[in-house]
Every structure is written in structure tokens, then in C-alpha cells.
């Protein structure tokens with residue numbers, strides 16, 4: 415009987431140690447293998463030269479390490495680079511490198527498509543194609559860091575590409591543990607931000623995780639009536655419940671929850687909306703990130719005027735909130751927030767339906 419080689423990209427180090435032991439090898443080789451994969455970007459087991467030739471030969475028969483292939487790489491005028499990546503099964507996804515924010519940041523995906531269907535988001539229009547594995551999530555980081563010669567550099571990660579990370583909870587958390595491993599990327603969780611639309615049970619589970627990323631909540635409206643129009647999930651988990659969960663969320667010293675708020679002209683950008691938002695967030699350790707809509711064909715909203723954006727921000731700031739307005743990066747190559755959608759591949763029935771909807 416031949417067994418399929420095991421994909422090491424999906425394994426945390428303890429799981430790799432166990433897999434090595436199962437196959438009659440020493441556990442400590444896991445540290446060496448991790449360091450080759452994550453620190454040096456080497457995924458050919460035969461090239462891991464501090465392992466004996468005999469061991470390399472048998473590892474090559476028993477294991478594989480898959481990495482997403484880079485299909486295209488587009489560079490924006492502002493330095494943002496969008497990568498189209500191909501997974502092992504041919505599905506494609508996008509990941510974005512954003513330089514100097516001031517940190518170097520990788521914006522990576524947790525799903526192909528997304529099931530949440532937010533009214534202003536192109537990824538939402540695709541529907542969910544499938545979840546990514548932990549290896550595919552960390553593989554985006556390996557692919558980008560390798561291509562950009564940044565394997566030995568410090569960078570931040572935002573889970574703000576395609577997909578809802580808390581809808582793919584286990585693989586996302588496994589990916590964070592792999593990224594954190596001190597024999598691998600050794601990423602501090604403080605350098606990772608998880609952005610969620612507010613899947614409440616998963617948010618409560620996240621609050622109990624030993625490894626805690628920074629949290630960003632995609633709020634977009636100060637009340638249930640308005641939010642339910644923009645974020646269908648709000649019909650299940652309302653604004654009050656999300657804010658209550660945020661108040662209970664364990665935060666490190668000096669850290670705050672980011673509230674993302676996509677500004678849509680004439681929909682959620684009035685002075686009254688700003689006042690309601692300020693009231694809602696009083697008593698929450700928060701900062702607000704206003705994201706003027708990145709308009710796109712098929713998205714039935716418009717970006718507010720600069721004056722309306724300023725006024726909205728000022729009302730929040732006057733009430734003591736920390737506010738920033740997100741500068742949209744990479745809009746010329748459609749790499750900006752909510753603009754990630756993979757074209758030209760076989761569409762799922764869900765996608766076809768989503769695209770056909772008015």
C-alpha cells in the first residue's frame with residue numbers, strides 16, 4: 415500500500431515532531447525543517463543540507479511541502495503589490511503587499527471568496543468557494559516574503575484579504591501558531607491583526623485563545639437597522655451583542671480594538687450616524703478606522719466627498735475617539751480593501767448566483 419506524502423506546510427511543530435517519530439525519525443529534526451521552510455524559504459527536503467543524505471531521501475518519500483504558486487504580480491504606483499496565487503487544486507486567490515504603513519504589511523486571505531455577502535464588498539459577491547488550510551494561509555506569507563526578499567525582515571500581517579477568518583476558525587488559528595513558532599517566522603501576535611465581521615461564537619472563542627492577535631471589527635453602522643442592510647450577518651448577531659463581546663475581550667496593556675467603518679455616501683456617513691457611533695463606542699477601548707468606499711462596478715454605493723469624510727471623522731475625534739482615515743492603497747491595480755476578487759476561473763454555483771443578483 416502506498417500512502418500519500420504528508421504536506422508539512424499544514425503542520426505545527428509538535429505535529430511535525432509526532433509525524434517524524436511515527437516514521438521512525440528523531441523529533442528534533444522538526445526544528446531544523448521549520449527553520450529551512452520559514453527562515454530560509456527552502457521547501458525542497460533534499461536541499462536541507464544539515465540533515466543526513468539518508469534522512470533526506472526518506473523524508474522526500476514521506477513528505478511534501480506545498481507553496482502557492484505566484485501567477486502574476488502587479489505593482490501599483492504607490493508601491494503596493496498584488497499577487498495572484500494558485501493553490502494546489504488550481505483555485506486562485508489574492509494577497510497584497512503594502513509597504514511603509516509605516517510597517518511592511520502583508521494582507522492575506524483566509525478563504526477563497528466569502529460567505530458573508532456584505533453589500534459593498536466584491537469578495538462577498540463571489541460567495542464562498544472554499545476554506546484555506548493553515549498551510550495555504552501561511553504559504554501566502556512564505557510566497558510573498560520569498561518573492562520580496564523579506565524572509566529575514568520584520569513585517570506585519572493583516573487578515574483582511576479574501577474571506578472571513580472567524581468563519582475558518584481552526585485553520586486560521588493553526589496558521590497563527592505556525593507563524594508564531596520561534597523556529598519559523600517567530601511572529602509576535604502583536605504584529606498580526608485579525609479583521610472580522612463579528613461571528614459572535616467564534617469571537618468569544620478567540621477571547622480564550624492563548625495566542626491573541628490584534629482585533630479589528632468590521633462595524634460599518636452604529637445601529638442594527640442600518641448594519642443589517644450592509645452586513646447580512648447582523649440579523650444573527652446584532653450590534654449590541656458585538657459591542658458587549660468587545661467590552662469583555664481581554665486586551666493587552668495599551669492595546670485597543672479597531673473598529674472599521676466603510677463610509678458610503680448618503681447611507682452611513684451622516685453627522686447623526688457619527689454621533690451614534692461615538693456613543694456606542696464610549697467605554698470601549700477602541701480606535702476607529704474610517705474606510706472611504708472603494709467603489710467598483712456592481713457595488714451599489716458611492717464614496718462620500720472628502721468634506722463629508724472629514725466632518726464624520728471630526729465628530730468622532732471631538733468626542734474623544736481615536737480616529738484614522740484609511741488611505742486606500744493600490745486602487746489602480748484593484749488591490750484595495752474589498753476589491754479582491756479572482757476573475758477568470760470556474761465559478762461555483764454560489765458565485766454565479768451572487769454575480770447574477772442585481
Ligand code: SAH
Nearest residue numbers: 535574577578609610632674707708751752
Ligand atoms: N472578512 C473580514 C476581513 C476581510 S474584509 C472583514 O470583513 O472584516 C477587510 C476589510 O475591507 C473590511 O473592513 C471590509 O469591510 C473592507 N471592505 C470590503 N469591501 C470594501 C470596499 N468596497 N471598500 C472599502 N473597504 C471594503
Ligand code: SF4
Nearest residue numbers: 528530531532535538
Ligand atoms: Fe466577507 Fe469581509 Fe467582504 Fe464581508 S467585508 S463579504 S465578511 S470579506
